[in-house]
Amino acid sequence: MERLQRADTGNEFRYLNISDMNTCYQYYERYATNLVNRINDPIKNPYNRKGIKTFVFDYLWKSSLNAGGAEFEAKDGLVINEGTLLNIYGLFYKLNTKINTTIELSHVVENITQLNSTIIYHNECKPEEPIISQIIFSDNVILNNISEYMAMCAIKFLIAHEIGHIFNGHTKYYKDVRNQIKRIEENGGKDLTKLNQLYLDLQTMEMDADAFAICRLIDEVIDLFITKDKILELLKTPSDVIKLLIYAIHGIFYLCKDTDQVNYMKKEHPPSLIRESLIYEAMIGYFSKKYNLDVSAVLANNLGTIDRHFYYVDNASNSQFMKYLDEFAEEADTYAEKIMNNYWEKVSLILEADARLPIEKKDLKDY
Structure with missing residues (x-):
């Protein structure tokens, strides 16, 4: 004590x-x-x-x-x-x-x-x-400070994600899609094309909420510099606070990691591998557009080490997950692009009528 x-x-x-x-x-x-x-x-x-x-x-x-x-x-x-x-x-x-x-x-x-x-x-x-x-x-x-700042970022991301669902207009369409899926599955699930599209729409809304959340967390990180937060004094390089954010995001998806290469297109959430990669893409874009900062090198240089750290603390072998990454990586890239295209070509147009935020340029707004 x-x-x-x-x-x-x-x-x-x-x-x-x-x-x-x-x-x-x-x-x-x-x-x-x-x-x-x-x-x-x-x-x-x-x-x-x-x-x-x-x-x-x-x-x-x-x-x-x-x-x-x-x-x-x-x-x-x-x-x-x-x-x-x-x-x-x-x-x-x-x-x-x-x-x-x-x-x-x-x-x-x-x-x-x-x-x-x-x-x-x-x-x-x-x-x-x-x-x-x-x-x-x-x-x-x-060390407790470092731990708590990482946890803080992770939990704020989850909270902002749910707020993104609410204010980006997902509620009505989400319920409609779930009802359509239920009807198809109750009739034997024979309309596979329609079913896959509906699940893709659900996953696209998850990506949209993730994008909203990471942008709000980036604002939080920048605010640490504006307020001269004590965490900056604890880091040898103050800009490494961005690594705190990367640890936070990777930690969430480490806790929720999956290795399902077969049924991932019939789930409400995209595979964690795809979600995380789309979040980092949004992170790079938002840092660049709003704050004129290029964080792509920070991500590229640290993600491998960060991943090994999480597996080490659990004494877990990542051989199965690495095999999954090797076999699924190319398909994951293709599917991530499919989600993005589905957002711009279909889902964003549907959400616009019910959203309480601007659809196309929300990431440039200061909420």
Whole structure:
């Protein structure tokens, strides 16, 4: 306990906050609310023809990693699982404890003590459903800071993704597509061409929400420089804060990685490999267009190392996944292009009528 107190970062978004754990939850609720409020600003966003709705943010007592957004007539809702925070913070605490050189620091990190703990989380509304988690973290305040900033970026990405679904006009068409899929599958699923197109439309909306989310996270990263955030002082090279963002995104898809080469076209989400590559493409474009920064070399030079770090901390062999990458890479590139074309040629035109944001140039707007 004393070690943990000494290593307390003081961040509002720290998860291992022994004095008041609620500050972490409030931090993300505040982030989501502020993002929605910025989008609803009629001066910055004159495209919202639906008017301002009530926004409701809540946590769900489930151990799995998941979040969801919903749009109703008079309100917008976003819910995030307890397990989302738990899994993401757990991953990054463990990563930076076991590999204390994920990013070069301005100070030499010495005398690290690895702390392994089993934490049992209770909810007074569901006392019969405790959530049990194994947490590995360090007693070093600098490493905990790095871990928490990575986790913060990852969770903000997931929140922004769900807000992107709501405000980019996905709700109505998403429901329509799901109903069409249900009817086809109830009739034996014989219309494969139509079925594949409908699933492609769902995956295209996921790509759209991902693009919205990464652009909002890039704005967050740039804001760290504007506010002279303390994280910049901890890094040997302040621009390496971009690596924090790359770790955050890769961490999400490491937790959700898949190796399905057969059935991926009949799922609501594109394969994680394709989603991540499209996100990095959007990242490069947004950094360049809005901030005149070229981050393509940072991605190219670091993704391989970052991937190895995640596999190392779990003592996992990546041979199966590397085989999947080798066999699926060319097909994945083709399918990623298919998703992009489907967005511009079809889905964006459908969403425009229901969207509360500009469709084509949303990435250049400052929400």
